[in-house]
Amino acid sequence: MPGGGSKPGERRGGRKRGSPNKTTQARQAAMQKAAERLAGAVPDAFDGDAHSLLVMLYKDPTQPTHVRLDAARAALPFEKPRLATATEPLRSNGHISHEEALREMLRQVRERQQEKASAAERAPTPAAEPRKTQH
Numbered sequence: 576m577p578g579g580g581s582k583p584g585e586r587r588g589g590r591k592r593g594s595p596n597k598t599t600q601a602r603q604a605a606m607q608k609a610a611e612r613l614a615g616a617v618p619d620a621f622d623g624d625a626h627s628l629l630v631m632l633y634k635d636p637t638q639p640t641h642v643r644l645d646a647a648r649a650a651l652p653f654e655k656p657r658l659a660t661a662t663e664p665l666r667s668n669g670h671i672s673h674e675e676a677l678r679e680m681l682r683q684v685r686e687r688q689q690e691k692a693s694a695a696e697r698a699p700t701p702a703a704e705p706r707k708t709q710h
Contacts, residue, residue: 626653 581587590596595603614620621628632638632646671679 626650 621631623631629646629650633643633650635643638646
């Protein structure tokens, strides 16, 4: 009796890993047809993405200055991140930073030590009793 079925780790049949399924193939074919129709209707259509179009506009010296500035302003957030605040004592969730928490704990420890020292200074010292000797 032969051992039927596939062995562990063996695949027999079905779609190969990484290949598109029928729905994806149909969607890609429809997008290709739409792109071909658009290219036929508008022969000089731009072939890149929106950011590439903005870059092309702001780098083109034949464009008017206001068009170049608007394109550069629109493309800027995708090219350079905004700078964040460097020092922030409270985090966005309302908790203090680790450094600030450590400073606060150290301050509290020092206050307790000072309180103990001042309480010890104020407390009267008990008078020493004379020792009784045994004979």
